[in-house]
Amino acid sequence: MKLGAAPHFQRVCKGVGRCARFLAQFSAQANSENGNANLWDLYRFMKATVDQRLLQSPVNPKSVFANNELDLSEIDVYGFDYDYTLAIYRKSLNRLIYFLALNRLISAYKYPEELKYVDYDPEFAVRGLHYDVSEGILFKLDAFNRIQKGTAYRGKRKLSDKEVASIYGGFAIPKAFLYPDTAGYERTKQLQDLFSLPEVGLLANVIHYFESNGFAYDSASLFHDVQKATKLVHSSGDMYRAVMENAAGYIKRSIGLRQFFERLVANGKLAFLISNSPFFFIDAGMRYLLGDDWRSCFHYIIVNAMKPHFYTTRAHKFRLYQPTTNVLSWEKVTQIMRHSVYSGGNLRDFLELTGIKNKGILYFGDHVYSDLAEPSARVGWRAGAIVPELTKEIRLQNSDFFRRKLAWLSALTSLVERFEQDASCDAESRTVLAQWDQEREELREELKMVFNPRFGSLFRTYHNPSYFSIRLMRLADVYTSSVANLLNYSIGQKFYARRWLLPHESDLLYPSLSQAILVWAAWSLLFSLLPTFSCRQLPDVYWNASSASFLLASRRGPTLDVQMGDRLNIVCPYYPSAGDPTGRLDAYLEIYRCTLEEQGSRIVGVCGTPETVTLLTLVVREFTANPSGLEFKRGQRYYFITTSNGSREGLSNADGGLCRSSGMKMAIDVQSSDGQLTTKRPRPNKSKDYFFITYRTPELFDDEDDDDQTTQVDYEDSLNGEATTAATNSHDVSEWLPTTAKSDITELWYVVHTRSPEEQQTSSSIGDQQWNNGCSCYPHANWATIVSLTLVIFFAGSNERGPL
Numbered sequence: 001m002k003l004g005a006a007p008h009f010q011r012v013c014k015g016v017g018r019c020a021r022f023l024a025q026f027s028a029q030a031n032s033e034n035g036n037a038n039l040w041d042l043y044r045f046m047k048a049t050v051d052q053r054l055l056q057s058p059v060n061p062k063s064v065f066a067n068n069e070l071d072l073s074e075i076d077v078y079g080f081d082y083d084y085t086l087a088i089y090r091k092s093l094n095r096l097i098y099f100l101a102l103n104r105l106i107s108a109y110k111y112p113e114e115l116k117y118v119d120y121d122p123e124f125a126v127r128g129l130h131y132d133v134s135e136g137i138l139f140k141l142d143a144f145n146r147i148q149k150g151t152a153y154r155g156k157r158k159l160s161d162k163e164v165a166s167i168y169g170g171f172a173i174p175k176a177f178l179y180p181d182t183a184g185y186e187r188t189k190q191l192q193d194l195f196s197l198p199e200v201g202l203l204a205n206v207i208h209y210f211e212s213n214g215f216a217y218d219s220a221s222l223f224h225d226v227q228k229a230t231k232l233v234h235s236s237g238d239m240y241r242a243v244m245e246n247a248a249g250y251i252k253r254s255i256g257l258r259q260f261f262e263r264l265v266a267n268g269k270l271a272f273l274i275s276n277s278p279f280f281f282i283d284a285g286m287r288y289l290l291g292d293d294w295r296s297c298f299h300y301i302i303v304n305a306m307k308p309h310f311y312t313t314r315a316h317k318f319r320l321y322q323p324t325t326n327v328l329s330w331e332k333v334t335q336i337m338r339h340s341v342y343s344g345g346n347l348r349d350f351l352e353l354t355g356i357k358n359k360g361i362l363y364f365g366d367h368v369y370s371d372l373a374e375p376s377a378r379v380g381w382r383a384g385a386i387v388p389e390l391t392k393e394i395r396l397q398n399s400d401f402f403r404r405k406l407a408w409l410s411a412l413t414s415l416v417e418r419f420e421q422d423a424s425c426d427a428e429s430r431t432v433l434a435q436w437d438q439e440r441e442e443l444r445e446e447l448k449m450v451f452n453p454r455f456g457s458l459f460r461t462y463h464n465p466s467y468f469s470i471r472l473m474r475l476a477d478v479y480t481s482s483v484a485n486l487l488n489y490s491i492g493q494k495f496y497a498r499r500w501l502l503p504h505e506s507d508l509l510y511p512s513l514s515q516a517i518l519v520w521a522a523w524s525l526l527f528s529l530l531p532t533f534s535c536r537q538l539p540d541v542y543w544n545a546s547s548a549s550f551l552l553a554s555r556r557g558p559t560l561d562v563q564m565g566d567r568l569n570i571v572c573p574y575y576p577s578a579g580d581p582t583g584r585l586d587a588y589l590e591i592y593r594c595t596l597e598e599q600g601s602r603i604v605g606v607c608g609t610p611e612t613v614t615l616l617t618l619v620v621r622e623f624t625a626n627p628s629g630l631e632f633k634r635g636q637r638y639y640f641i642t643t644s645n646g647s648r649e650g651l652s653n654a655d656g657g658l659c660r661s662s663g664m665k666m667a668i669d670v671q672s673s674d675g676q677l678t679t680k681r682p683r684p685n686k687s688k689d690y691f692f693i694t695y696r697t698p699e700l701f702d703d704e705d706d707d708d709q710t711t712q713v714d715y716e717d718s719l720n721g722e723a724t725t726a727a728t729n730s731h732d733v734s735e736w737l738p739t740t741a742k743s744d745i746t747e748l749w750y751v752v753h754t755r756s757p758e759e760q761q762t763s764s765s766i767g768d769q770q771w772n773n774g775c776s777c778y779p780h781a782n783w784a785t786i787v788s789l790t791l792v793i794f795f796a797g798s799n800e801r802g803p804l
Contacts, residue, residue, distance in 0.1 A: 039432045043415065050411045051404065058398035061391045062485045066495035068477040070362075070382060073492035077356055078264060079363035081307075081371050082275035084194050085386045086483060087285045088252045091122050093243065096250070097230065098198035100238050104229040111206065111225075118205045124156075125200050126455045127389065128468025130178070130188045135167060136207055136219030138200060142461035143470035145178065147171045150445070151455050155207030158454070189223075190467070193367045194388070199230045240281040247288040256484040258290050261297035267491045270356070272300035274310065274363075279303045279321055279341055295339050300354055304343045307367075311347045311374035318345035318353065347375065364483055368468075368475045376475060385476035386483060389458050394481075396450050409443045412436060538562065540569045540615075541666065559667040562620050564634065568668075570616040620670060635672035 080086055098120045105111045129151075131138050137159065140151040149171065152159040164171065177187040191200055203226050210217045233239050243250045264271050275282055282303060286294040295301065306316060320329035321341040328343055336342060336353040351358065364384040365371025372383040396402060416436050419429065444463075448456035456462075459469040472479060478495055480486070538560070562568065620632050632638075 039419065039429060043436070046411050046415060047408060050408050059394050061394040061398075061481060062488060064478050064480040064485055064489060064495060066478050066497045067473045068497055069495065070477045071492075071494045072362075072489070073494070074360055075269070075362045075382065076360040077270045077272070077362070079272050079274060079361060079381070080483065081363075081365035081367070081386075082273060082277055082282050082285070084366035084388060085364055085371075086254075086257070086273075087289065088254060088386075088388050088482065089194070090250055090252055093239075093250045094122055094194075094198040094201075095120055096242055097195070097233050097239060098201055100233040100242075101198065101202055101226070101230045104232050105202070105206075105225060108232075109225045109229065112209070115206060115209055118209055120198070120201055120205070122197070122201070123452065124204060124454065125191070125197055126452050126458050127191055127194055127197065128458055128466055129191045129200065129455060130173075130467070131191065131200065131203065131223070132177075132188050133220050133223045134187055136203075136222065137167070138204065139164075140455050140461060141173060141467035142464040143467060144464065145173045145175065145467070146461075147173065148456070148461035148466075150448075151461075153204065153454065155204050155209075155211055157208065157211070192369060192468075199226060202226050202230070240278065244281065244284040247284060251285055251288060253289065254482050254484045256487045257482075258297075260484055260487045261290065263487070263491065265297065269491075270299050271297060272302070272354075273298050274302040274305050274307070274350075276305050276307055277303065279323060279343075280326070283323065295341075299338045300336055300350075301339070301341045302343075302345060302350070303341060305345065308370045308374050310345065311378060314346045314348055316344045316346050318342045318349060347379065351379070362477075368471050372475050383476045383478075385472055385479035386481070387458075387472070387479050388481055390479070390481035393451060393457060393459065399450075402447065402450055405443060405447055409440065409447065412440050412443065416440060536563065536566045538566050538568045540571050542571045559669060561669050561671060563671050564620055564622060564632070566620045568618045568620070570618060571613070572616065632670050634670055636670050638668045638670070 083089075102115060106113060106115065125138065126140075129138055129140050136154055138153045140148045142148055147164060147168070149161055149164075150158070152164045159167075161171075173188070178190075180186045191197065203223065206222060206226065207217075207219075209215075210222075261271065273282075279301075283294075290297060302318075303321065309316065318333040318336065319342065320331070320333060321327075321343045322329065323341055333342065333345075333353065336350070350356075358379045358381070361379075362382045362384055363372065363375055364386055366386045366388075368385060372385060375381040376383045397406075416433055419433060448462065451457040457466070459466055459472075465473070541558075541560075560568070622632060622634070
């Protein structure tokens with residue numbers, strides 16, 4: 001059995017029972033003389049199947065994610081860090097730190113003045129990377145202490161895999177490199193917090209400058225110089241003063257943060273603040289975030305805490321701080337009073353002097369080691385990690401482009417796994433599998449670059465969790481992008497951790513690869529048959545310039561009111577060869593000779609034979625499991641028009657020709673559930689508001705989510721079976737598309753233009769005038785290819801399924 005695209009598979013599988021024998025038959029044929037072709041058939045079929053899958057709902061970026069089960073009803077005390085926990089900083093702060101540290105490096109350590117002209121790249125690195133102090137190499141580790149290929153850099157230069165293997169003897173990094181030795185020396189430093197990003201950016205620029213200009217340098221000395229210069233930015237107060245003078249320019253205001261603390265107080269919860277930053281700096285930021293009375297939100301306020309030493313030693317004692325005089329009290333602290341401010345101290349004294357018990361405490365911080373590891377291990381506090389990068393990561397992984405690519409990567413990996421053993425003795429099959437494996441590697445690299453072109457996601461190294469991610473999962477019970485996200489949950493919310501699927505376990509909720517194929521085939525067959533049994537047959541529409549429908553409708557063209565489930569036949573022009581009037585045949589050729597073909601495209605229906613009766617059947621429905629089927633939306637209007645002539649150029653010119661002279665255009669109104677057309681407020685004149693129906697990647701349009709604004713139309717095979725097809729001309733469709741889209745669409749496509757009835761009524765100068773006097777559905781849709789139903793209808797290359 002030879003597989004093709006989805007409709008071919010449907011025709012082969014006349015019944016669901018025959019579909020069930022698909023994989024068994026395929027496996028037997030895979031080793032036959034046509035096995036190589038069959039492998040590619042399965043590849044194409046699986047790709048079409050994955051492209052048509054309904055993806056799971058996007059992840060809410062404001063969610064709280066659980067690594068360990070956490071019941072908030074058991075939490076009586078909430079603790080918070082300040083920097084990057086309550087105060088989330090803008091990228092402008094990293095640029096400030098970078099240039100302040102660079103100035104210190106030049107003035108205090110006499111580095112070249114030319115470094116001032118090297119620009120800072122805020123997108124160069126991500127948090128969680130490791131820096132090899134001895135070699136001056138920055139790299140990203142996975143959960144198994146292995147360097148992710150393609151993520152090792154010396155300065156701004158990417159090291160080859162061969163160079164990395166030569167330096168480290170492979171890609172595995174010994175544990176001795178990752179932890180301090182008995183003398184306290186650390187071979188590598190992990191960039192654990194967001195304050196480290198400008199530091200590593202400065203390191204990369206200095207190394208790149210030295211190597212580009214042939215300067216000899218010691219990487220360890222360079223690292224310590226940059227580290228000390230960066231620390232001076234904080235200890236000197238330069239950064240503090242800049243942020244205090246322009247809080248709005250450096251701090252993001254968290255919506256709902258004040259309401260969250262008010263809810264804690266209203267529910268009798270106790271809140272405290274422990275931060276390494278000085279009070280005057282915290283005070284300026286908190287006034288911006290919570291208001292001048294921010295101290296009323298916290299029962300206890302600890303500044304200059306010197307974490308992680310705050311948790312590990314009792315050498316530092318608390319001292320009462322006087323905000324009005326900026327003076328520390330000399331008296332011994334015997335009790336920590338509510339709403340007062342204390343400096344220094346240690347964890348044991350804090351628990352004793354406040355009377356807080358060890359249990360029922362949830363502490364939030366951004367640094368998994370300095371903030372979360374010690375209190376969790378020493379006194380059993382529950383830990384919540386604030387990861388501001390989550391917002392961007394989730395937004396990117398929610399994109400249809402990313403999810404489609406990831407779904408295909410998973411399916412392709414399953415294919416390679418499935419046939420790896422069968423192809424072990426077959427040279428041709430091994431060649432095919434090698435090509436699949438190469439595509440898999442390219443997909444993985446493409447998905448990595450979505451997040452960061454050099455280091456990828458903060459949380460993953462291809463399929464494995466990153467070193468940062470695995471520590472986050474081990475040390476934090478929950479994590480989220482902002483403290484204010486907790487406001488979306490009840491005060492007694494219980495967070496449940498997902499069950500990790502181990503490699504030897506099966507997922508009972510999701511079908512296997514073979515089951516997915518069979519289920520999809522069965523549903524596709526079922527939904528393709530349903531309209532046959534429950535639909536209203538509308539009068540046929542004869543798409544001829546001489547048809548009464550178009551003559552009576554004058555230049556406006558006919559308008560049809562349809563309902564969900566209706567079936568409409570578009571009857572192609574029929575001119576028997578005997579006694580054919582020349583004028584009619586010329587008119588037919590002008591409209592209908594525009595048929596295109598491209599390798600990989602599949603023709604659903606063609607009006608290409610005037611001597612044969614051909615029907616194109618349109619079924620109005622909201623959902624179809626057929627990959628060639630598209631979907632209508634209730635309360636929308638769809639326009640169908642001819643092109644101006646039968647040439648390729650005419651496809652992109654929707655004005656003139658028989659469309660203008662003979663009114664060859666038709667509108668279809670789909671009624672809503674209450675029998676009315678949905679009225680919508682007119683939208684601004686943007687091409688994305690006019691639902692170009694095509695299978696495309698998200699890069700074609702703006703980044704905004706247009707899922708609720710896009711409509712699809714379904715064209716079925718004729719009632720008599722398959723529509724008659726004819727030989728077609730071959731053209732490069734990519735030339736019709738915007739320049740930015742050429743590399744993203746490789747197969748043919750069609751477009752149907754639609755706009756809401758409300759917009760027609762309110763845009764007479766644009767709408768009715770254009771609709772009556774010309775055939776442009778919308779004048780500014782200058783690049784849209786508007787194709788009549790009477791032309792070839794294609795099922796395009798699927799990068800997208802469902803509402804766009």
